[in-house]
Amino acid sequence: MLDLSRAEIEAAVDLDRAFIALEEGFKAAAAGQVQMPPVGYLGFPAHNGDCHIKFGHIAGDPIFVVKIATGFYDNPAKGLPTTSGMMIALSAETGAVVAILRDEGWLTDLRTALAGAIATRAGMRADARRIGIVGAGTQARFQIRAAAHLLREREPCFAVWARSPEKLEALRRDLEGEGIAIESVVELEALCAQSEALITVTPAAVPIIHGDWIRPGTHITALGADAPGKQELDSALVALADTRIADSLEQSLDHGEFAAAAAVGLIDAGDCVELGAVLAGDVPARRSDDDITIADLTGIAVQDIAIARVVLDGVGRQ
């Protein structure tokens, strides 16, 4: 049995292979080739924490994956990281444990970022390169790194807005240290006006981005809404979009960014498409340069399977 630490896992991941694995995973999911039961959930309200358990299997894959991901939102005040967890890869042929990936949540952060970049590339105009990031937490950093890598040929430029100027400045400095220039933007509305693509990564519970702020041609990838009660985009914006793309229609309409608009009847499942179907070329993400497109990513188990596979391939196993 393989047993990998976070450092070993980070060293094993090849980003280009990871992007391909994620894309293939989304395509397989949209094609109905992935067993992905509902996500398991435990809540710990006394400690402002929760645990999501995702598990699934891609038909024909010799392994399957169970992921345990915790978020305890008072941890930073205790000097502890908010997220933690691990992935376990098991043989789909014998049930034996193949590998324990003690990633401490890093693989979840990474695969979330890869999905964001994939969805953004799929939805944005072919000539777009001005990317606005909304939020300045850990996942904002991951999103920028992933988009900088995936879109490197079009030389993307990044502007960021965040509620906290201090966090925004810290992010700017961190990424500058990695060779990625960041423009800090004071007004969110101005960021929306200047961006050809927006990636939103906030824990907003009331919409912070409004339909009349968004110019024709803009693509938005929304990642914040991953549980009931969270919403970053106002329902009018969701309703006026020309294309609504979800990693999982079921999740997005139940507790993702499309849930609020669906709840009041502005849209329904027939008005949305799955990311995997877009990536497979079965449906277009946009029909014109003026289309407004939105991708909502709630996170699905096939991402965990794909990224675990990339780690195992990286260490020469399976």
Added chain:
Amino acid sequence: MLDLSRAEIEAAVDLDRAFIALEEGFKAAAAGQVQMPPVGYLGFPAHNGDCHIKFGHIAGDPIFVVKIATGFYDNPAKGLPTTSGMMIALSAETGAVVAILRDEGWLTDLRTALAGAIATRAGMRADARRIGIVGAGTQARFQIRAAAHLLREREPCFAVWARSPEKLEALRRDLEGEGIAIESVVELEALCAQSEALITVTPAAVPIIHGDWIRPGTHITALGADAPGKQELDSALVALADTRIADSLEQSLDHGEFAAAAAVGLIDAGDCVELGAVLAGDVPARRSDDDITIADLTGIAVQDIAIARVVLDGVGRQ
């Protein structure tokens, strides 16, 4: 983080403490103090395998537990054990992984056996000591060992029937080597007639034990039916019992031993009680020495939490 092998886990378990922990767990579950979402399930029909993911938290407990348990039923032909898996204990206060228990399915076998002995003691007559075991697989051995321990003061005697005379003889020799005498019985009906308590541990998909074989006063603990389509007791027997005890009413009526009788309207939830309520003394298991009582155990997450706690206590952690 603690990381324990199967050998370390086996050495850490104190049986008497484990019985108490399981009983307390069942009581907490029946009292509504345990978060136990539906069991996660993945199927691997191409390799005759499945995976159950159980997770839960007892209110106030500093840890919670996720268990991954696989069963691949063609493994013995490959020289591999049928069951495998592990448990992960995490902090309910920070989400951090506290311990990885690489038990390879042993803790599941053990906690299933402890529950069987607990339910049998709860249901059988106070003066009963003749215990019949139906089945001669791994779990039959575990059940006999557990019952021999828990009921040692009344000097139980064990008789076993199994479809395969070879497996029955192997079990008899194995347990004789451990100091437990076993009587082999050729006819299942004869075993039923001579036993004061029966423990059934077969993968039967059609009922093998019939209502008119069971004498007044008998208690039956049924463990085989843990998935749709499995059934060891005929529905007439389930219907005629004076008490029906389930570890989880919801599971038992959905896919356990009580499901078939419920499906045809012979019984409903109001005709069953939960094991934890019996153990707490809230409802009696039997009202007379002539009552026929049945306990159906499908397996619940609180057993996994309880047994993980016993392991951690055994190694002086948490």
